[in-house]
Amino acid sequence: MRTLTIIITSLLYIGCLSTEAQVFYASKEFKQKGVIEYLSIWGELVHYWTNVRKTDVKLTCTGRESLGWDKVYFPNDPAKYKLNFKGKDMVLHHPDGEIQIFKRLPFVYCSNGFERKGVVEFLEVAENDQTFLYYTSQNKAKKIKLHNLGKTVFHSKGYRFPNSSIVYKILMPNKCGGAIFCMHPDGRKQYFKSYDWK
Structure with a gap:
């Protein structure tokens, strides 16, 4: 949590990351044309949705690392993902080895x-x-x-x-x-x- 706080602080001079400082990320057309995938990070909570399916789902994130989570799961899916901060962006490592970049959206x-x-x-x-x-x-x-x-x-x-x-x-x-x-x-x-x- 300390490193996450340092990253967010350096981005916007915010003193902490809490339930009031939600950060949004987007990935455009990674697997399907016209589809934008979103992540929101709100403290330790990570949610996912798309511009097509707007209902967000809470991801299960365990194995906390200094710059992200070692184990990330979608609901009802045993496949293990990995999610890390890279500068201002988020990197999602798929189980098949693909790497997806989520760009930080402006505050x-x-x-x-x-x-x-x-x-x-x-x-x-x-x-x-x-x-x-x-x-x-x-x-x-x-x-x-x-x-x-x-x-x-x-x-x-x-x-x-x-x-x-x-x-x-x-x-x-x-x-x-x-x-x-x-x-x-x-x-x-x-x-x-x-x-x-x-």
Whole structure:
């Protein structure tokens, strides 16, 4: 668990991995065209689902190693898999020797209907973990990189949109990253919950 915590901390400066800091991974078209397979890791819990079969299944993981699990089983299947961290990604070793890479998905937070009914606002932690990308459900392709007035994503004096002097503060109410708050200059407090990739 200690090494897992170090990896997650280095990725997002999160103090721990708990039930509130769920990390998602995806593998596209490994065996079948058009199928995306997902893993979620939530402390010691590992779940699997696909874009075709969205009901997740809990994997049985034993034989804990410093960077993963030596024995991983799908429900009602005796075949033994192995699951390891490799940098930001996960590597699933199949019983037949095949190796499947699951890429880490970005940490995304969302807020529904705060400014306008039916519009979802997103804050995505940028690749370098130094700031956020802002976008909405109306235009997910247009991601706006916020200017960070501090050093790291959660240790900042505030954020500004490009070409704007208005400063917003983004706060994490707990050290494990399950949700964040955006403090608007007019005093409003906007809640962003952790985005569920299902």
